[in-house]
Amino acid sequence: xxxxxxxxxxxxxxxxxxxxxxxxxxxxxxxxxxxxxxxxxxxxxxxxxxxxxxxxxxxxxxxxxxxxxxxxxxxxxxxxxxxxxxxxxxxxxxxxxxxxxxxxxxxxxxxxxxxxxxxxxxxxxxxxxxxxxxxxxxxxxxxxxxxxxxxxxxxxxxxxxxxxxxxxxxxxxxxxxxxxxxxxxxxxxxxxxxxxxxxx
Amino acid sequence: xxxxxxxxxxxxxxxxxxxxxxxxxxxxxxxxxxxxxxxxxxxxxxxxxxxxxxxxxxxxxxxxxxxxxxxxxxxxxxxxxxxxxxxxxxxxxxxxxxxxxxxxxxxxxxxxxxxxxxxxxxxxxxxxxxxxxxxxxxxxxxxxxxxxxxxxxxxxxxxxxxxxxxxxxxxxxxxxxxxxxxxxxxxxxxxxxxxxxxxxxxxxxxxxxxxxxxxxxxxxxxxxxxxxxxxxxxxxxxxxxxxxxxxxxxxxxxxxxxxxxxxxxxxxxxxxxxxxxxxxxxxxxxxxxxxxxxxxxxxxxxxxxxxxxxxxxxxxxxxxxxxxxxxxxxxxxxxxxxxxxxxxxxxxxxxxxxxxxxxxxxxxxxxxxxxxxxxxxxxxxxxxxxxxxxxxxxxxxxxxxxxxxxxxxxxxxxxxxxxxxxxxxxxxxxxxxxxxxxxxxxxxxxxxxxxxxxxxxxxxxxxxxxxxxxxxxxxxxxxxxxxxxxxxxxxxxxxxxxxxxxxxxxxxxxxxxxxxxxxxxxxxxxxxxxxxxxxxxxxxxxxxxxx
Numbered sequence: 228x229x230x231x232x233x234x235x236x237x238x239x240x241x242x243x244x245x246x247x248x249x250x251x252x253x254x255x256x257x258x259x260x261x262x263x264x265x266x267x268x269x270x271x272x273x274x275x276x277x278x279x280x281x282x283x284x285x286x287x288x289x290x291x292x293x294x295x296x297x298x299x300x301x302x303x304x305x306x307x308x309x310x311x312x313x314x315x316x317x318x319x320x321x322x323x324x325x326x327x328x329x330x331x332x333x334x335x336x337x338x339x340x341x342x343x344x345x346x347x348x349x350x351x352x353x354x355x356x357x358x359x360x361x362x363x364x365x366x367x368x369x370x371x372x373x374x375x376x377x378x379x380x381x382x383x384x385x386x387x388x389x390x391x392x393x394x395x396x397x398x399x400x401x402x403x404x405x406x407x408x409x410x411x412x413x414x415x416x417x418x419x420x421x422x423x424x425x426x427x
Numbered sequence: 428x429x430x431x432x433x434x435x436x437x438x439x440x441x442x443x444x445x446x447x448x449x450x451x452x453x454x455x456x457x458x459x460x461x462x463x464x465x466x467x468x469x470x471x472x473x474x475x476x477x478x479x480x481x482x483x484x485x486x487x488x489x490x491x492x493x494x495x496x497x498x499x500x501x502x503x504x505x506x507x508x509x510x511x512x513x514x515x516x517x518x519x520x521x522x523x524x525x526x527x528x529x530x531x532x533x534x535x536x537x538x539x540x541x542x543x544x545x546x547x548x549x550x551x552x553x554x555x556x557x558x559x560x561x562x563x564x565x566x567x568x569x570x571x572x573x574x575x576x577x578x579x580x581x582x583x584x585x586x587x588x589x590x591x592x593x594x595x596x597x598x599x600x601x602x603x604x605x606x607x608x609x610x611x612x613x614x615x616x617x618x619x620x621x622x623x624x625x626x627x628x629x630x631x632x633x634x635x636x637x638x639x640x641x642x643x644x645x646x647x648x649x650x651x652x653x654x655x656x657x658x659x660x661x662x663x664x665x666x667x668x669x670x671x672x673x674x675x676x677x678x679x680x681x682x683x684x685x686x687x688x689x690x691x692x693x694x695x696x697x698x699x700x701x702x703x704x705x706x707x708x709x710x711x712x713x714x715x716x717x718x719x720x721x722x723x724x725x726x727x728x729x730x731x732x733x734x735x736x737x738x739x740x741x742x743x744x745x746x747x748x749x750x751x752x753x754x755x756x757x758x759x760x761x762x763x764x765x766x767x768x769x770x771x772x773x774x775x776x777x778x779x780x781x782x783x784x785x786x787x788x789x790x791x792x793x794x795x796x797x798x799x800x801x802x803x804x805x806x807x808x809x810x811x812x813x814x815x816x817x818x819x820x821x822x823x824x825x826x827x828x829x830x831x832x833x834x835x836x837x838x839x840x841x842x843x844x845x846x847x848x849x850x851x852x853x854x855x856x857x858x859x860x861x862x863x864x865x866x867x868x869x870x871x872x873x874x875x876x877x878x879x880x881x882x883x884x885x886x887x888x889x890x891x892x893x894x895x896x897x898x899x900x901x902x903x904x905x906x907x908x909x910x911x912x913x914x915x916x917x918x919x920x921x922x923x924x925x926x927x928x929x930x931x932x933x934x935x936x937x938x939x940x941x942x943x944x945x946x947x948x949x950x951x952x953x954x955x956x957x958x959x960x961x962x963x964x965x966x967x968x969x970x971x972x973x974x
Contacts, residue, residue, distance in 0.1 A: 248691060255780065268690030271785020298668060298687045302786055305818045316760035
C-alpha cells in the first residue's frame, strides 16, 4: 500500500504475466540497468527496491517480481495483496502471453485494491519482425480497462524507466500530498537503527 | 591386498568408511609394514556380489518393504572401463582437489564413445554445467540417446511423461507408455516390479502413488543406490509441488504434469549430477564447512536469536555445505531435505539476483504442505535460508536477514567462510604432518553444528596413531549416525583424475550399500579390491560401536 511520509512514498508494486514475458528482465533493467539474453525463470518471487524521484517527491518502489510458472499462479495473491501498483507484462511476439495478461487484469480487478495503478507493458518491442500483438489492439484493451499502456524493451531499455515513472506519478497518495515540508532523508535512518540493535 | 587393523584408525567412532588406494608397486611396500594380509585375487566382486534386498537403513526404509525382483543370472562384472584417452575425455586437468566436487562435471558418462557428452565435462564451473536439459533434441530412436549410461524418467500412472533426463519428454511418450505398461502388467498380477536386469543394464522402478519413477542404468551401481536416487528425485519433485499434486491425478488421470514443473530442468539435472559426486546422496547425511569453533558459534548464536521469532528453520550454507543450522521448537531437519533444498536453491539462478520469497515443501518434514523460504545470497557461495510457515513473513524475515548479515560481517564469518572454501576440507597429508594443529579444526568442525552433541577430536587422534606414513591412508569418509553428518578428506595426490575420484565415489557407494545389507550386517569389516589402470584400491569400511 502506498504510504506517504511527507514526500516520501513507499509503494508496493507487483509484476505479473506469463512465463517468459520479460518481468524479471524489466525489473533488472530498471533496478540494476542490466540485461541478459537468457534470463533464468524466477522461482516464487524476487524482491527488489528502487527509488525514483518524481516532481518533488521520492517514491520508493518495493517490487515483487513474480514467477510466471503455472504452479505459482495460486500463490499470486500473496504477492499482489496490498500492492499500490501492478505491471502486467506480455510479450508482443506471443499472442498467448497477451491472453494471459488479460486474465491477470481480470483477476486484479476482481481481487485487488480498487485504487491500484495498473500498467500494461508490451515487452520485447525490439522484436518488431516477430510481432504478434498489434499495439493498437493492446492500447484499446488498456483504455477499456483503465490501464495505461506502454510498449517496452528490457533489451534496449526503451520505455522501461518511463513505465515506472508514469506509475510513480499516478500513485494516488502522491497527488494528494500536501505542501512540501522541509527536507526528509530517505529510509536510511531506520535501517541504521536496525543494524545497530543487532550487534549486541 | 593389505590391511591395517581397523582399531588403529577410528577409535571410538561409530561408523566409518575409509579406503586406501595404491599402485601394485606400492602395495608390496605396504604389505611389509602392516601385519595383516588378505589375499583376494580375482575376488573383485566380493562386495558387490551381495544380494539386494530392501535396504535396512533406517532413513530410507520404512517406505517399502517389497521383495525385489532380482534376476541375477548374469554374474556381476566389475565396472568395465572403456579405453580412455586422457586428452579426449574432457576430464583431464580440470579438477582441483575438492571433496565437494562442484567441478566434477560429468558424471556417469565416462563413455568415450559419445564425444558430445564429454564436451559437457569441459566447462569448469557449475553455472556453466547446470544448463537445464541436455540433448533435448534426442528421443528413444536416437543412437546417442540409447547409449546414455544412465537415464531417469518420471511418468504418470497413465504413462504420460513428466520428466526425462535426456531428450524431449513429449517425444518420449511412447517410451513412457512402455514403462507404464511393464509396471501395470506386474501390478495386475498382484505384485510389484522393483528391478529388471538386462545384461549390463538395470532398470529400477519406484512407484509413488500416481507417479512412477524409473532409472535405466549400466553404471553398475547397487540397486539400493539407484532406488535411493529415485527416492531423492521424487523428493525433489515434492519439494517443488508438494504431495498434493497427487490430487490432480485423482481428478484427472490423464493430467499433464510437465507444465507444473516448468523451468525446473536445471534442478533435476543438477540433482542427478550430484548422484555421481555428492556422498550426501547415499549417506543420508550432510557435511559442514570446516570453520573455527568461535566463527561457527557466532553464526549459530545469531541464527538462534532469529529462530525464536517465528522462523522454523534457519540455515546458513556455503554451496552444499552447512555453516550453521538452527531449528525452532523440536523440529528437526532431515539431511535429505537439506540436500534437496540446497540443490534447488543452487541450481535456480533466480535466487542469486535478489532476495526471494518462495513456497517450498520439505518432503521429509511435511510432504503435504508448503513452507515459505526466504533466500538471500551474501556472496556468490554463501546463502541464508529462513523457513517459515507464514506467508506474510517476508518483511520480518528480511529484517532478520539484515540483523544476521551485520553480525556475520562484524564477526568476520563471511570472510572466514571464504577462507575455508579456499583452504578446502581436511587433507590427509596435513593430518599426518601436523596432527595437533589440524585436530582443532576437525573437532570444531564436528562438534558445533548441533549444540549439545559433541564429537571431540578423537578422530584426529585416531589418525595420528594409525597411519604408517604418507602412503598409508589416502582418503576417508566418516559418517556420524548421531549427528547425521559426514566428513571426508579432500582428494589428494594419488587420486588425481576425475575418473579415479568417481571410481572411488562409486566404490564408497557400493560399500555403503553392502554394509547396510541385511546379509552382512553393519559390523563386518570388508575388503574390496578394484583393479583398474594398474591401480588397486583397498577399502576398509569400519563400523565400530561405542559403548
